[in-house]
Amino acid sequence: MARSITLLAPPTSPPYAPLNPHSPYPMHYPTFVSVQKLSTPEHLKAFLLDLPPSSPCPCCPSSSSSSSPASEELKIYHKKNNKSVVIEIPHAMNCINCKSICDRLKEVTSSGGFEGRKDGSPLKWRYLGSANLPPPVPPSTPPPFNLPWPKFNLLPKFIASLVPTNVIQIKGLPGQGYNLLSSSCDVTTFSGELAGLKRSLKIALDLSFYQVFVPQRLDKVYLALPSIQECERVKKLIDEGALKPLDNLETSFVREREIVEVKAMEDTESTKDVVIPGLTIVKKWVEDTSLAFNYFTSPACTAWFSQQRKRGGVVSRKVIHYGYVFDYVANDILREYEGGAGVLEGLPVEEQTPWSFVTDKIRSSHPDVNQCTVNSYLPGQGIGHHIDATGFGEPLISVSLGGSIVMEFRKGPLRKFVFLEDGDMMSLTDSARWEWSHGINSRMTDLVNNKVVKRERRVSLTYRVAVTKEKEVMPFRPYVAKVEDKVKTPVVELEGVKEFYNKVAEQWHHTRSKRGILWPRCVEFLNNLEKYSIVADVGCGDGKYLPAIFKNGCFGIGCDISVELLKLCGKSGGPDVMQQEYDKTSWAERPEVAAADCLRLPLRTSSCDAAICIAVMHHLSTLPRRIMCLKEILRILRVGGKVDVQAWALEQEGGKRRFGGQEVYVPFKVQPKYLEGKGSGVGGEDDGDLISFDRYCHVYTEGELEKVVEEVGVVDGKRWEIEGKGWDAGNWWVRIRCVEVKKLK
Amino acid sequence: MRLLTHNTLQSPLTSSYPLKITCTALRHIPSTPLTTDEGPYDFVRNLLENGKIEWDGVTGAREDLKDKIEELAVGDLQLPSSQPSPDSPDYTSTLKTLHILLLEVHVLEGTLIDKENGRAFKIDNGIPNMILLEDEIER
Numbered sequence: 001m002a003r004s005i006t007l008l009a010p011p012t013s014p015p016y017a018p019l020n021p022h023s024p025y026p027m028h029y030p031t032f033v034s035v036q037k038l039s040t041p042e043h044l045k046a047f048l049l050d051l052p053p054s055s056p057c058p059c060c061p062s063s064s065s066s067s068s069p070a071s072e073e074l075k076i077y078h079k080k081n082n083k084s085v086v087i088e089i090p091h092a093m094n095c096i097n098c099k100s101i102c103d104r105l106k107e108v109t110s111s112g113g114f115e116g117r118k119d120g121s122p123l124k125w126r127y128l129g130s131a132n133l134p135p136p137v138p139p140s141t142p143p144p145f146n147l148p149w150p151k152f153n154l155l156p157k158f159i160a161s162l163v164p165t166n167v168i169q170i171k172g173l174p175g176q177g178y179n180l181l182s183s184s185c186d187v188t189t190f191s192g193e194l195a196g197l198k199r200s201l202k203i204a205l206d207l208s209f210y211q212v213f214v215p216q217r218l219d220k221v222y223l224a225l226p227s228i229q230e231c232e233r234v235k236k237l238i239d240e241g242a243l244k245p246l247d248n249l250e251t252s253f254v255r256e257r258e259i260v261e262v263k264a265m266e267d268t269e270s271t272k273d274v275v276i277p278g279l280t281i282v283k284k285w286v287e288d289t290s291l292a293f294n295y296f297t298s299p300a301c302t303a304w305f306s307q308q309r310k311r312g313g314v315v316s317r318k319v320i321h322y323g324y325v326f327d328y329v330a331n332d333i334l335r336e337y338e339g340g341a342g343v344l345e346g347l348p349v350e351e352q353t354p355w356s357f358v359t360d361k362i363r364s365s366h367p368d369v370n371q372c373t374v375n376s377y378l379p380g381q382g383i384g385h386h387i388d389a390t391g392f393g394e395p396l397i398s399v400s401l402g403g404s405i406v407m408e409f410r411k412g413p414l415r416k417f418v419f420l421e422d423g424d425m426m427s428l429t430d431s432a433r434w435e436w437s438h439g440i441n442s443r444m445t446d447l448v449n450n451k452v453v454k455r456e457r458r459v460s461l462t463y464r465v466a467v468t469k470e471k472e473v474m475p476f477r478p479y480v481a482k483v484e485d486k487v488k489t490p491v492v493e494l495e496g497v498k499e500f501y502n503k504v505a506e507q508w509h510h511t512r513s514k515r516g517i518l519w520p521r522c523v524e525f526l527n528n529l530e531k532y533s534i535v536a537d538v539g540c541g542d543g544k545y546l547p548a549i550f551k552n553g554c555f556g557i558g559c560d561i562s563v564e565l566l567k568l569c570g571k572s573g574g575p576d577v578m579q580q581e582y583d584k585t586s587w588a589e590r591p592e593v594a595a596a597d598c599l600r601l602p603l604r605t606s607s608c609d610a611a612i613c614i615a616v617m618h619h620l621s622t623l624p625r626r627i628m629c630l631k632e633i634l635r636i637l638r639v640g641g642k643v644d645v646q647a648w649a650l651e652q653e654g655g656k657r658r659f660g661g662q663e664v665y666v667p668f669k670v671q672p673k674y675l676e677g678k679g680s681g682v683g684g685e686d687d688g689d690l691i692s693f694d695r696y697c698h699v700y701t702e703g704e705l706e707k708v709v710e711e712v713g714v715v716d717g718k719r720w721e722i723e724g725k726g727w728d729a730g731n732w733w734v735r736i737r738c739v740e741v742k743k744l745k
Numbered sequence: 746m747r748l749l750t751h752n753t754l755q756s757p758l759t760s761s762y763p764l765k766i767t768c769t770a771l772r773h774i775p776s777t778p779l780t781t782d783e784g785p786y787d788f789v790r791n792l793l794e795n796g797k798i799e800w801d802g803v804t805g806a807r808e809d810l811k812d813k814i815e816e817l818a819v820g821d822l823q824l825p826s827s828q829p830s831p832d833s834p835d836y837t838s839t840l841k842t843l844h845i846l847l848l849e850v851h852v853l854e855g856t857l858i859d860k861e862n863g864r865a866f867k868i869d870n871g872i873p874n875m876i877l878l879e880d881e882i883e884r
Contacts, residue, residue, distance in 0.1 A: 488879055488882055489879060489882075531791070532788060532791040532792060532795070532797075534753060534792075534797055553788070555749060555788075555792075557750055557753060559875075561876065563872070563874065563876075566872050567870070567872070590746075590747075590774070590851055590871045592746065592747060592749075592750045593872055594746070594750070594754065594872060594873045594874070594875050595872060595873070595874040595875060595876050596757060596875040596876060597757070597875075597876055597877065600757040600875075600877060600882070601757065602754050602755060602756065602757040602866075602873075602875040603753055603754060603755065604753055604754070604755045604762055604799070605755075605760075607753045607797070608753070609797075
């Protein structure tokens with residue numbers, strides 16, 4: 001069948017109304033979508049004509065679309081010289097039960113490169129609504145939504161036929177035993193408690209479009225939502241208690257993350273009489289967990305493994321393996337270490353780490369223990385049900401640090417819930433270890449003794465005995481304390497500094513450089529430089545200090561770790577203070593910058609007359625790294641050269657504390673428009689329309705910066721001399737000068 | 746990337762200097778000399794006379810780029826093989842050449858190569874990327 005596309009001028013008033021959430025046939029009307037930023041509508045027309053034809057719609061009796069050419073008629077409304085169009089898609093092409101043309105087109109164009117778009121980006125479709133026609137007379141055979149709910153094991157197939165909707169399933173609601181589906185009603189009519197639930201769903205969860213399905217099993221409800229993002233949003237809201245007083249609802253994703261299952265949580269009380277042989281719990285076995293907990297939760301803890309692969313994806317919780325590394329794909333320990341996931345660490349004992357006192361306590365009664373896996377659980381994270389691999393013997397001992405959690409044990413139809421709190425120890429042997437599986441549900445709350453307990457961050461230390469295939473205990477691997485690694489970049493800096501700036505570069509540029517926000521003390525330093533100096537801006541970002549350097553008759557070279565920020569250096573595009581400065585000095589074309597690590601500056605020894613290092617020192621996570629940065633600057637500076645160093649202070653204005661401690665993550669909020677193509681946030685969360693990213697900082701206390709300078713010592717016969725220091729507007733600063741080390745006669 | 750910057754860059758891996766340049770896109774952007782108080786081209790003159798320019802680096806760069814320089818039509822930018830003294834006869838014309846070569850010629854696309862181990866650092870849109878890979882970091 002041939003497809004025809006007509007280009008029309010837009011009608012005077014919109015021919016569509018927002019999607020009607022109460023209509024059982026929302027998508028059976030002509031649907032309107034808009035596409036923006038096109039080069040010409042002709043491109044789009046040509047593209048649509050080229051697409052394969054859509055499949056016929058089985059539930060629209062009027063559209064025997066296989067024979068009717070009119071069913072493939074698309075209308076495109078556009079205004080002359082306007083870059084956006086509105087497409088009217090007839091119902092036959094957009095029925096809820098067939099793959100809609102929009103979804104297919106989304107699929108086809110989502111890999112990018114549609115040439116009809118001004119900037120080459122993928123097509124963006126935005127649903128506008130459906131035509132405000134009167135509701136159709138329901139067909140004599142009810143649509144599939146009203147079919148009797150199939151048996152449980154047929155559920156996945158039924159849901160598959162509901163493509164492309166995404167569904168939330170709500171289970172275990174109060175007042176079980178109600179029957180809300182009478183044979184004559186459709187799914188939009190409810191009675192009793194479920195009607196109230198439906199109202200509160202709409203209001204509390206701010207649902208503009210949803211459909212509710214009630215199976216005859218009576219303890220659950222399905223919500224159909226337009227997108228996976230909506231599903232996630234609603235799940236999050238329910239987890240956080242948006243449906244009060246129904247706090248004990250449990251949500252989880254079912255079937256390829258397109259369906260969220262919401263059911264009532266079971267109270268730990270309900271299984272208190274279940275006994276599992278081999279399960280021992282000792283409450284408050286560790287009196288004070290703070291040393292251990294703080295060690296693992298410090299932002300500068302560098303021991304975490306990079307994400308390990310597991311079957312079907314990656315392990316999302318942070319883990320560390322001590323003694324022997326566990327491989328989630330092979331489901332066994334790595335017997336021959338091949339330089340795989342993470343760094344192999346022995347198992348620390350005695351004074352080797354702040355937390356090894358726990359290991360000592362365990363090994364005093366279980367000397368075979370030779371392996372420990374540390375797991376970090378953020379609220380909402382869990383671990384799937386499993387029985388520990390045969391690569392481990394028994395016992396399996398878990399020590400809980402920090403937040404409390406409910407662990408579930410299962411064996412066939414039997415269940416037991418265990419509530420673990422800070423300091424509790426749980427030991428598994430015999431049946432508990434080999435026959436019962438255990439797991440932690442991925443959710444934000446637990447139900448304990450009829451109270452809803454919110455989850456907090458938890459770190460668990462799981463001690464195990466690694467054994468050979470013949471069940472012999474494997475040798476104990478001793479821990480060798482590492483000299484604090486100043487060489488490889490710590491993960492906290494890779495994620496919290498480099499990746500952070502690469503993602504937020506545009507917004508950063510707009511909120512700082514474009515408005516000419518410069519540290520006055522630094523500008524004063526640059527204004528007092530001698531003409532014809534070569535000046536290094538270490539950590540130059542988007543180069544906002546370079547114009548001041550050039551203005552003073554000097555040559556500036558900027559270095560930064562973020563390639564994205566460097567690209568914005570001197571960027572033309574609109575009136576901004578920095579651009580004007582560049583234009584004035586005639587260095588407008590291409591300021592001099594290079595991407596480099598401040599610990600490995602690509603500059604010749606003693607080649608620079610001056611340097612600035614602004615807001616860089618607080619991004620280095622260890623003392624050796626801070627020293628190395630200042631050592632590098634000393635190396636590149638000639639004798640007599642001066643440097644201005646500035647870094648965030650713990651002590652803020654008027655004695656007010658802005659930071660909880662010296663190691664902090666400081667959020668930076670970005671408008672979504674600056675994030676196109678940049679992926680999701682680093683620790684990002686939504687804040688209304690803004691997306692929040694965290695950057696890692698080590699903020700300095702009084703005198704700390706000078707101490708780092710003093711630790712630098714001698715480099716190439718030169719050393720630092722402090723010429724001035726102070727506190728200014730929330731920053732500690734030092735002015736240092738490179739002096740020659742006098743040789744002793 | 747201007748050649749004055751190249752003159753200051755060394756390999757972050759081996760400290761080798763100068764870096765060899767290969768270039769696929771070169772551009773000439775005229776720029777007004779920064780100040781004219783003391784005489785023509787006094788910016789490069791001061792840098793030269795105060796020993797801030799490595800002469801081998803300049804001649805090396807010119808040699809690496811000579812094919813591309815021909816295409817720019819700014820002359821062949823020949824330089825003496827060693828740093829000239831201020832009283833040499835062609836000093837002013839050498840300064841002019843230096844000014845063009847160091848400040849007005851831009852390497853837009855290409856690579857900087859560490860002569861000791863052949864490691865190439867890419868230059869993208871005039872910005873050289875000298876960040877080492879985590880595996881390369883030793884010291």
